[in-house]
Amino acid sequence: MAKSKNNIDSALKNDAASVPENPRTSLSAAALKQAILDHLTYTLGRLPEVAPRQLYYKALALTVRDRLQHLWSHTTHTYFADVGFEKIACYFSAEFLMGPQLGSSLVNLGIESEVREAVTELGKSLDDLIAHEEEPGLGNGGLGRLAACYLDSLATLERPAIGYGIRYEFGIFDQEIHDGEQVEITDKWLHWGNPWEIEKPDVAYYVNFGGHSESYHDQLGRLRWRWVPHQVVKGVAFDTPVPGYRVNTCNTLRLWSAEACESFDFQAFNTGDYYEAVDNKVSSETLTKVLYPNDEPEAGKKLRLMQQYFFVSCSVQDMLHLLHLSGQPLDHFPDRFAAQLNDTHPSIAVAELMRLLIDKHHLDWDPAWNITVRTFGYTNHTLLPEALETWSLPLFSELLPRHLEIIYEINSRFLDEVRRRYPGDDQRVARLSLIDEAGGKRIRMAHLACVGSHAVNGVAALHSELLKTSVLKDFYELWPERFSNKTNGVTPRRFMALANPELSDLITRSIGGGWVTQTDELKKLELFAEDAVFRQEWRGVKKTNKEKLAAYICKKTGIELDPAWLFDIQVKRIHEYKRQHLNVLHIITLYCRLKSDPELRIPPRAFIFGGKAAPGYFLAKRIIKLINAVGEAVNNDPDVNKYLRVAFVPNFNVQNGQLIYPAADLSEQISTAGKEASGTGNMKFTLNGALTIGTLDGANVEIREEVGTENFFLFGLTEDEVVRVQREGYHPAAYIEKDPELAEAIHLIASGHFSHGDTEVFRSLVDNLRQHDPFLVLADYADYVACQDKVAEAWKDQEKWTRMSILNTARAGKFSSDRAIREYCDEIWNVGSVPVKLPIDEPGFLT
Numbered sequence: 001m002a003k004s005k006n007n008i009d010s011a012l013k014n015d016a017a018s019v020p021e022n023p024r025t026s027l028s029a030a031a032l033k034q035a036i037l038d039h040l041t042y043t044l045g046r047l048p049e050v051a052p053r054q055l056y057y058k059a060l061a062l063t064v065r066d067r068l069q070h071l072w073s074h075t076t077h078t079y080f081a082d083v084g085f086e087k088i089a090c091y092f093s094a095e096f097l098m099g100p101q102l103g104s105s106l107v108n109l110g111i112e113s114e115v116r117e118a119v120t121e122l123g124k125s126l127d128d129l130i131a132h133e134e135e136p137g138l139g140n141g142g143l144g145r146l147a148a149c150y151l152d153s154l155a156t157l158e159r160p161a162i163g164y165g166i167r168y169e170f171g172i173f174d175q176e177i178h179d180g181e182q183v184e185i186t187d188k189w190l191h192w193g194n195p196w197e198i199e200k201p202d203v204a205y206y207v208n209f210g211g212h213s214e215s216y217h218d219q220l221g222r223l224r225w226r227w228v229p230h231q232v233v234k235g236v237a238f239d240t241p242v243p244g245y246r247v248n249t250c251n252t253l254r255l256w257s258a259e260a261c262e263s264f265d266f267q268a269f270n271t272g273d274y275y276e277a278v279d280n281k282v283s284s285e286t287l288t289k290v291l292y293p294n295d296e297p298e299a300g301k302k303l304r305l306m307q308q309y310f311f312v313s314c315s316v317q318d319m320l321h322l323l324h325l326s327g328q329p330l331d332h333f334p335d336r337f338a339a340q341l342n343d344t345h346p347s348i349a350v351a352e353l354m355r356l357l358i359d360k361h362h363l364d365w366d367p368a369w370n371i372t373v374r375t376f377g378y379t380n381h382t383l384l385p386e387a388l389e390t391w392s393l394p395l396f397s398e399l400l401p402r403h404l405e406i407i408y409e410i411n412s413r414f415l416d417e418v419r420r421r422y423p424g425d426d427q428r429v430a431r432l433s434l435i436d437e438a439g440g441k442r443i444r445m446a447h448l449a450c451v452g453s454h455a456v457n458g459v460a461a462l463h464s465e466l467l468k469t470s471v472l473k474d475f476y477e478l479w480p481e482r483f484s485n486k487t488n489g490v491t492p493r494r495f496m497a498l499a500n501p502e503l504s505d506l507i508t509r510s511i512g513g514g515w516v517t518q519t520d521e522l523k524k525l526e527l528f529a530e531d532a533v534f535r536q537e538w539r540g541v542k543k544t545n546k547e548k549l550a551a552y553i554c555k556k557t558g559i560e561l562d563p564a565w566l567f568d569i570q571v572k573r574i575h576e577y578k579r580q581h582l583n584v585l586h587i588i589t590l591y592c593r594l595k596s597d598p599e600l601r602i603p604p605r606a607f608i609f610g611g612k613a614a615p616g617y618f619l620a621k622r623i624i625k626l627i628n629a630v631g632e633a634v635n636n637d638p639d640v641n642k643y644l645r646v647a648f649v650p651n652f653n654v655q656n657g658q659l660i661y662p663a664a665d666l667s668e669q670i671s672t673a674g675k676e677a678s679g680t681g682n683m684k685f686t687l688n689g690a691l692t693i694g695t696l697d698g699a700n701v702e703i704r705e706e707v708g709t710e711n712f713f714l715f716g717l718t719e720d721e722v723v724r725v726q727r728e729g730y731h732p733a734a735y736i737e738k739d740p741e742l743a744e745a746i747h748l749i750a751s752g753h754f755s756h757g758d759t760e761v762f763r764s765l766v767d768n769l770r771q772h773d774p775f776l777v778l779a780d781y782a783d784y785v786a787c788q789d790k791v792a793e794a795w796k797d798q799e800k801w802t803r804m805s806i807l808n809t810a811r812a813g814k815f816s817s818d819r820a821i822r823e824y825c826d827e828i829w830n831v832g833s834v835p836v837k838l839p840i841d842e843p844g845f846l847t
Helices: 029-043 053-080 102-109 112-121 126-131 142-156 266-270 274-288 298-326 330-336 349-360 365-375 393-399 401-421 426-432 445-451 461-469 473-478 492-498 501-511 519-530 532-557 580-596 618-635 654-663 681-687 700-707 719-728 732-738 740-750 763-771 777-796 798-810 817-829
Strands: 088-092 161-166 174-178 181-185 198-209 212-217 223-228 231-243 250-260 337-342 376-379 390-392 442-444 455-458 483-485 566-571 605-610 644-649 666-669 691-694 712-714
Touching: 029 053, 029 112, 053 102, 053 112, 053 126, 053 231, 053 250, 053 298, 088 142, 088 298, 088 817, 102 112, 102 126, 102 142, 102 231, 102 492, 112 126, 142 161, 142 231, 142 250, 142 337, 142 492, 142 817, 161 298, 181 618, 198 250, 198 298, 212 401, 223 349, 223 401, 231 274, 231 298, 250 274, 250 298, 274 298, 298 330, 298 337, 298 349, 298 390, 298 393, 330 337, 330 365, 337 365, 337 817, 349 365, 349 376, 349 401, 349 445, 365 376, 365 401, 376 445, 376 817, 390 393, 393 401, 393 442, 401 426, 401 445, 426 473, 442 445, 455 461, 461 473, 461 483, 461 700, 492 501, 492 654, 492 681, 501 519, 501 532, 519 532, 519 798, 532 644, 532 654, 532 798, 566 654, 566 777, 580 605, 580 618, 580 644, 580 740, 580 777, 605 654, 618 644, 618 763, 654 681, 666 681, 681 691, 681 700, 681 798, 691 700, 691 777, 691 798, 700 712, 712 777, 732 740, 732 763, 732 777, 740 763, 740 777, 777 798
Parallel strands: 088 161, 088 337, 161 250, 337 376, 376 455, 455 483, 566 605, 566 666, 605 644, 666 691, 691 712
Antiparallel strands: 174 181, 198 231, 212 223, 231 250, 390 442
């Protein structure tokens, strides 16, 4: 972690020396030490002399949270002080992969050195306490991590914001590797409690499920509708502070937890039915038990739809309640809130806001629809048609009968508009309909999001263009003005300042510390690429980071890696389209070359993998097995392990990602062109000086444009070429027949060479490649291997490689989440900067 006081001017902080120190807010080491002791004694009820490390961590977290609470309360007061209150961005996401909070909070507050001093005086190690934090697994990967980066940037840019999501009791599973295979372990992230959140039982809303709707006439004789539910669940708010970097702004992440309206039935208990007495509590709280239940069985699909509606309903009710507290009329709602739907999961919000406005607040359809469309924006994150969420009509009708009626009405009015625009074009009408009539009827949630939002965006330039020509083509032709691109970004605070403190210090000593919030300033590093002394320091930092990662991998797996080797890294969700198996085929090819030619000398390389496969995704889990099987053969073969090593890092998450990204020499971004929406791991690697080998897919296109074609290893079919190959009839076996190295690699896998003679273990994977290969692994193999040979050649010239590394970091400023959030705020949400000022005698940052 960077030395905090070295990176900011002392004038940024108020001088509180002239007033008595407040034990809840003071930033001095002495006050922090006393606050830790107080929390141990008075909050946690333990004697400091015998308290275990877990409670020291918790006391420290509560001490830091006190300082955040100080800023948090002033932020809330600032946003709502005026009668009109400031416009707030509300980010709806089923995932928030926030990562550990202690380290990032210290970076943003700028008190790492004071806290380290306080903890040291208590006989503890700050690094040990930071490492002790349990990571909230409230996301599956890129979607949830993007949401977390955006909350960080919103606070840093002083933009009013609330993140809305679900407080899953059990997050994404912990991954262990047994006999080379993924084993899923329950993620009990709340086992020791969560000191960063504050439960607010008074902020709670009721959410209905099932039942039926019925019509009635109000006192003025107007026809109205009401929902008579079968089940009612209560959603309770749990708030977490989200501080900005060296500003007073501290925004809110509000996650909803499900509770029973009545947790104990005395009548059932008194009649002897003890199980029924608590049945409602158990069934209600199951709703937020686990992130992404297996949705293959019908029960899993039902729970997932219930989760999505639950958090959306709580969030929209909360926004309406905040508007009511301000005393403003409903037609001001879109002027006070901008709600962004992070993919299709929250898109039921469109129908829910309409229901509340019409059924509860008795607005007529047209003004309610105007409010709804002006409120919502929709971010699409996928080009895979099968990933665009749909729900069967029977399931939807069973759980949300009133919403189905509203969606029918939205669809009817929308398709009337389509028919007026395109008379006689029944096929277009069918394609645009919110209801898919083919086979069993299904509700198209992406269509609902497009119709109910005033803005629709993709997450990389290529992705946004492909949306216009593929999955959302008809909507783009109907409303081209709604579409835009907002290329993803990542926060440099967590993924550079926190994750790579040595590099951050080197950069700050060279160009100043402004780059942490103004990443365009990284361009100043270009001048240092020709400085031999600077290049040597740069390599020294990378070596240190590789040593840390090597030690971690050895501890977790027993595999020893030499930090002097090229670290070739692919960490991301395991999926066929991300093509980890293409990477493995290259490893097998190098293995075969070394085995067939004992005199061959190649630059030593460590291949490092990480990532989780969905529990029900069989082929992805076979890929993990293959990586580990090939690794076992390579690592234990003295003919090749002098040049090749393979390691799979178990349980890839934000915490170990902070070790991995800074240590990479080569970043593998090798998905099939046209399949990855954007990616953010590619950006984290680039910011930390890794060179990329990749296809023209997702944000790779823009990364290559920014860093320069000469500093990017490009291979593979383009998106247009992928389409052409598939259209003309793709025959993967033909590629095997004409490429001896590929044929040998496939044969070794199929023959059981890497599975102790068992030819069945990888049969499904081999058959898939030989007969189908839906993501063109074999079509790109030869070009990929040739490009990897260029990587090996470039690695031999360390001075040139270091120049390329420096230029990758220097030109990666575009990929900050701050840039992305400015674009959202200025071009979609219309949410301005609202600096938070503190009284002059209180510790904080002057604005």
